[in-house]
Amino acid sequence: xxxxxxLGASPLERHKRVSFYIFLAPWIIxxxxxxxxxxxxxxxxxxxxxxxxxxxxKFVGLKNYITLFQDADVLSSFWVSFVYTIFNTLIGVVxxxxxxxxxxxxxxxxxxxxxxxxxxxxxxxxAVGWIFRIFLEKDTGFLNIMLVRLGILGSGVPWMQQSPxxxxxxxxxxxxxxxxxxxxxxxxxxxxxxxxxxxxxxAGYGRRVRHIMLPLISxxxxxxxxxxxxxxxxxxxxxxxMNPRVIRGNWVMLNPxxxxxxxxMSRAYYIISGQxxxxxxxxxxxxxxxxxxxxxxxxxxxxxxxxxxEADEKR
Amino acid sequence: xxxxxxDRLSATLRFIALAIFxxxxxxxxxxxxxxxxxxMDELYRVPAHIFPEKPVWENYSLAWTLVNFGKYLLxxxxxxxxxxxxxxxxxxxxxxxxxxxQVRESKVFFLLVLSTLMIPVMVTxxxxxxxxxxxxxxxxxxxxxxxxxxxxxxxIFLFRQFFSTIPxxxxxxxxxxxxxxxxxxxxxxxxxxxxxxxxxxxxxxQWSWSEFLMPVLFLSDEKSxxxxxxxxxxxxxxxxxxxxxxxxxxxxxxxxxxxxxxALQKRFVAGLLAxxxxx
Numbered sequence: 190x191x192x193x194x195x196l197g198a199s200p201l202e203r204h205k206r207v208s209f210y211i212f213l214a215p216w217i218i219x220x221x222x223x224x225x226x227x228x229x230x231x232x233x234x235x236x237x238x239x240x241x242x243x244x245x246x247k248f249v250g251l252k253n254y255i256t257l258f259q260d261a262d263v264l265s266s267f268w269v270s271f272v273y274t275i276f277n278t279l280i281g282v283v284x285x286x287x288x289x290x291x292x293x294x295x296x297x298x299x300x301x302x303x304x305x306x307x308x309x310x311x312x313x314x315x316a317v318g319w320i321f322r323i324f325l326e327k328d329t330g331f332l333n334i335m336l337v338r339l340g341i342l343g344s345g346v347p348w349m350q351q352s353p354x355x356x357x358x359x360x361x362x363x364x365x366x367x368x369x370x371x372x373x374x375x376x377x378x379x380x381x382x383x384x385x386x387x388x389x390x391x392a393g394y395g396r397r398v399r400h401i402m403l404p405l406i407s408x409x410x411x412x413x414x415x416x417x418x419x420x421x422x423x424x425x426x427x428x429x430x431m432n433p434r435v436i437r438g439n440w441v442m443l444n445p446x447x448x449x450x451x452x453x454m455s456r457a458y459y460i461i462s463g464q465x466x467x468x469x470x471x472x473x474x475x476x477x478x479x480x481x482x483x484x485x486x487x488x489x490x491x492x493x494x495x496x497x498x499e500a501d502e503k504r
Numbered sequence: 505x506x507x508x509x510x511d512r513l514s515a516t517l518r519f520i521a522l523a524i525f526x527x528x529x530x531x532x533x534x535x536x537x538x539x540x541x542x543x544m545d546e547l548y549r550v551p552a553h554i555f556p557e558k559p560v561w562e563n564y565s566l567a568w569t570l571v572n573f574g575k576y577l578l579x580x581x582x583x584x585x586x587x588x589x590x591x592x593x594x595x596x597x598x599x600x601x602x603x604x605x606q607v608r609e610s611k612v613f614f615l616l617v618l619s620t621l622m623i624p625v626m627v628t629x630x631x632x633x634x635x636x637x638x639x640x641x642x643x644x645x646x647x648x649x650x651x652x653x654x655x656x657x658x659x660i661f662l663f664r665q666f667f668s669t670i671p672x673x674x675x676x677x678x679x680x681x682x683x684x685x686x687x688x689x690x691x692x693x694x695x696x697x698x699x700x701x702x703x704x705x706x707x708x709x710q711w712s713w714s715e716f717l718m719p720v721l722f723l724s725d726e727k728s729x730x731x732x733x734x735x736x737x738x739x740x741x742x743x744x745x746x747x748x749x750x751x752x753x754x755x756x757x758x759x760x761x762x763x764x765x766x767a768l769q770k771r772f773v774a775g776l777l778a779x780x781x782x783x
Contacts (some may be wrong), residue, residue: 190740208685212601213613215594219654224620224628231631234680288525291518302522304769309529311765314715315735316754323539323747324532329547331535334554363529364527374777416621423624426716430735437743442720454626460722461630471630480705483621 218222222466235472241465253472262448263456263473267297267480270453272401274421281417282410285368290398292369293376294422303373307366317360318430325349325356325431349433353450368413376402411496415485422481425454453477538745540564540751547747560748565584567752571733577756580729588708589657590652595704598655599663600693604675621657625717633721636639643724647714656711659704662775667693699775706764706772714760730757 195429210217238249288306292299309317324331325348333345349356379402387397403410428446436444445451445459453473461470538742539547541559567573602614636642670693678688719729736751765772 202607206607209601209605209607209610211596211685212605212689214597214599215590215653216617216655216660219594219650219652220616220620222650223632223654224580224623227628227631227635228598228623229644230635234631234634288522291522294515294518296515296518296522298522300770302526303773304766305524305526307769307773308762308765311710311761312758313710313731313734313761315714315716315731316758319530319734319737319750319754320536323751324535328550328757329552331538331554334552337551338554363532370773370776377777419622419624423626425626426735431746436737436745439738444588454624457626457630458717467630467634474624474627474630478624478662481624482622 215416231471232475234468235475237468239468241467249468253469254476257283257472257476258470262341262451266451266453266456267477269354269449269451270422270424273357273424273450273452274418276354276358277361277421277424278414278417280358281365281368282413284362284365285370285413286372286410288365289372289376292373302367306369309363309368314426316432317363318427320351321356321363322431324360347433350430353428353431353433353447356433357431357450360427368417371409371413372406375406379405407433407496411493415488419485422477423454424452425458428452428455429463442453536754539748540567540755542748544746544748563749563752564755567738567749567756570738570749572748573730573733573753573756574729576728576733579727580731582708583645583719583729584712586645586648587652588705589713590649591656591708592701592704594653595655595659596663596694596697596700597689599665599700600667600689602664603667606756617655617657617660628728629717629721636722640720643727644722645727647718647722650710651686655769656704656707659707660698663697663700666697670696699778701773702768702771703775706768708762710761721743724780775780 235253236248236250237246238252239246292303292306296302305396312320322331325333327333327345327347327350330345330348332348333342336342337345383401383405384397388400390398428450429441429444431450432441432444432446434444435452442458443463445463446455451459456478457470457473457477460466460473535585538555540563541561542556543560546553546556556710591597598617602610602617633642641647674692674696675688678692687758714731715729716731719727719732723729734750734754738746739755740746
């Protein structure tokens with residue numbers, strides 16, 4: 190190892206390197222054991238015909254991957270997840286940004302609003318799913334009751350059955366608190382003098398936002414878009430809980446959601462733990478992994494042209 | 505219009521907009537509480553009432569007894585501690601390493617930490633499950649400890665920022681006095697990043713409290729968590745879902761997070777704003 194040779198270079202350098210590895214050791218162990226090994230193993234599995242019972246396993250090469258790209262259900266899942274991801278990301282970023290704009294300047298009850306708007310993000314996703322499932326029910330849901338009472342609707346609308354995707358996307362609004370916090374932090378880094386100078390020069394609010402605020406916080410917006418993309422592609426439990434079909438029995442994971450909202454991860458989970466097609470499911474996960482990786486790299490490389498570059502060192 | 509009047513108008517308008525958002529955000533929560541206090545037949549009556557005729561507090565005791573809530577609550581708490589403590593410490597260690605001991609390869613390792621953000625959770629969990637069941641290491645709570653020591657990328661980043669704000673002279677004078685690296689870390693550095701510990705703790709708690717995939721794959725029903733029970737939903741013997749009792753269960757399930765969040769929110773939000781972003 191080259192590091193060993195350099196260890197003796199200078200006592201200070203040596204002490205530094207030893208300390209670095211000592212303090213990073215737990216992370217390295219976890220990384221190897223929980224990331225590197227399983228990922229490699231998963232790839233090997235995806236090249237076999239493995240099912241729940243490890244008998245007569247043989248290598249089948251890329252067969253699973255070829256089948257995958259001819260499987261209409263799987264392809265539809267990728268599309269559904271992609272559409273969900275785009276909308277979820279936009280909703281989260283735009284809502285969070287609006288909240289941050291509203292809260293950026295002095296205002297009575299600012300701390301209260303910030304806390305309350307962040308709060309839904311703290312509620313676990315499985316609970317959120319159930320809360321909204323009941324909130325959106327046709328006759329008994331709170332939303333319909335309110336809308337009918339207010340005379341906006343004549344009778345209850347079956348929201349989840351009519352537009353299952355939109356119903357799931359409603360959660361993205363509710364959980365925009367995270368991106369709000371990111372943007373509040375971002376806005377606090379913008380020097381206030383810049384606004385003052387611009388105001389004196391006669392720039393209105395809209396122009397101050399567009400020409401000063403947005404360029405300066407663009408690295409944060411970029412970061413938020415990337416992270417949100419990565420997370421939304423992994424959404425999997427929402428379609429099961431907010432399944433527009435009648436759920437029977439007390440195990441929601443046994444009822445696969447309809448194709449309109451059958452996300453990639455939801456299907457991968459179903460294929461692996463419901464149908465026990467381990468190898469096929471792993472192949473699917475690997476395609477998703479590659480998809481996320483390639484899109485993220487492309488986005489980071491070419492998608493950032495609008496990001497204000499002077500702030501680049503900050504990232 | 506003069507500046508002062510315009511500022512007041514702007515504040516008023518923003519206040520109203522925020523108030524509308526807050527009310528809208530609260531509706532699902534109101535719906536949750538109201539539903540948890542209705543009878544099942546009351547839920548399905550048309551035209552529906554907003555509020556229950558008579559609050560059925562019994563739902564809350566049923567939510568507790570119907571699934572042996574106490575047992576799963578204990579399981580959840582146990583796993584949370586088992587995960588949170590090593591997660592906080594390991595992330596803190598790693599953040600310290602990245603902030604204080606920069607050697608040539610530090611950058612590569614930091615990129616590795618960030619790259620783990622890009623790996624879909626299932627890509628690692630599913631094969632891990634297959635490996636683990638092969639070697640017979642399933643249904644072990646110890647796994648949560650190992651998950652803990654692999655840290656949380658965002659928190660590692662956060663701790664790195666926090667440590668970077670502490671002047672190096674603090675450690676140097678301690679080193680002059682002959683203190684070893686662990687002594688310096690625990691006696692001087694660690695107490696100075698309390699806010700980071702609070703943020704990390706809340707994150708770790710939230711993660712382990714809401715995690716679904718890992719307990720469902722790795723733990724038997726005996727060791728399972730509240731997240732699993734809540735996801736299952738409550739049903740009667742004829743397999744009809746009991747929404748009212750289910751909502752009561754969710755109120756219980758969410759309460760610990762709510763309490764911790766509101767107790768620590770000032771420092772939590774301040775910590776996020778101060779450490780995480782001004783990098």
